[in-house]
Amino acid sequence: LERYELSADELHRVAGLIRGESVRLSSMVSTFLDLERLGAGSWDDRRATVDLADLTARRIELLDAAGHDRDLELDAGGAVPVSGVPELLERVVDNLVGYALRYTPSGGHIRVRVARVDGDAVLEVTDDGPGIPDEALDRLFDRFYRVPGASGGGSGLGLALVREVVDWHGGCIEIDSEVGVGSTFTVRLPVTEHGMTT
Numbered sequence: 001l002e003r004y005e006l007s008a009d010e011l012h013r014v015a016g017l018i019r020g021e022s023v024r025l026s027s028m029v030s031t032f033l034d035l036e037r038l039g040a041g042s043w044d045d046r047r048a049t050v051d052l053a054d055l056t057a058r059r060i061e062l063l064d065a066a067g068h069d070r071d072l073e074l075d076a077g078g079a080v081p082v083s084g085v086p087e088l089l090e091r092v093v094d095n096l097v098g099y100a101l102r103y104t105p106s107g108g109h110i111r112v113r114v115a116r117v118d119g120d121a122v123l124e125v126t127d128d129g130p131g132i133p134d135e136a137l138d139r140l141f142d143r144f145y146r147v148p149g150a151s152g153g154g155s156g157l158g159l160a161l162v163r164e165v166v167d168w169h170g171g172c173i174e175i176d177s178e179v180g181v182g183s184t185f186t187v188r189l190p191v192t193e194h195g196m197t198t
Contacts, residue, residue, distance in 0.1 A: 034091065034161060043085050043168070049192055050089060052080040052121050053114040059093040060112055069106050072097070076114040080121045083192040088165045093123070095158040096185050100127040104182075116191060120171075123187040131179040140175065162187075 001014065053076040060074045082089070093112075100110045104127045113124040132140065136147045141163040144156035162185075166173045171189035 034088070043088060046085045046087075047083055048086065049081050050084050050086050052082050052089065052123060052189070053078070055086060055089055056093050056112060056114045056123060059090055060097065063094065063097050063101070068101055070101055070104050071107075071109045072101075073109070073111045074114075075111065080114055080116055081192050082121045082169070082189045084169045084189070088168070092162050092165050092187060095162050096123075096125040096187070099158060099185075100125050100129065100183075103127065104129040117188075119191060120188040121191045123189075124184060126182065126184040128182040131181050132175065132177040132183055133179055137175055137177065141173070 001011070006014065057074060057076055060072065064072050097110065097112060104110055108128050110128075111124075111126045113122070113126075115122050132147060139145045140147070141159050142156075143160040145160075146156045163173055166187055166189070169189050171187060173188075174186045175183060176186070177183035
């Protein structure tokens with residue numbers, strides 16, 4: 001910026017681009033460090049019994065307040081207790097809902113459901129976005145992988161973090177997607193019956 005004479009409008013535009021890339025890089029570094037800490041056991045002593053329904057509701061409230069023109073709906077009944085690290089589970093919710101918000105077109109609908117199903121805690125995020133091609137599904141959770149031709153400026157680490165966090169919590173994640181119809185990400189975690197602290 002010091003090398004060029006820019007008008008106020010040009011300065012504002014270029015500064016915005018720089019800020020956006022800085023935020024993206026910071027997010028990428030943070031996500032990568034979280035991935036590495038999972039493998040190093042740095043989160044092991046931070047487990048607590050967490051109400052996944054309440055945690056998800058709080059994250060949805062924040063994400064909805066950030067401003068967007070999609071219909072974001074939460075379906076959550078009673079408490080759904082799991083043993084986990086709240087900060088990591090928040091990242092799962094943020095990344096899955098953020099992915100849906102990024103790829104669902106303006107005016108689209110996103111439904112988030114949290115429930116006990118067959119003895120599991122289930123977090124389900126459904127959108128009516130463009131869907132994911134079959135050939136991309138097997139690689140979707142690989143680090144740095146991005147669906148060819150997809151719009152949106154992701155790092156390719158968000159879904160990798162989701163899978164590794166879910167695995168670390170003893171759960172699994174599945175995708176059901178159809179091009180032109182939308183996608184559903186389903187996370188299943190073991191329910192715990194111990195007293196909840198969060």
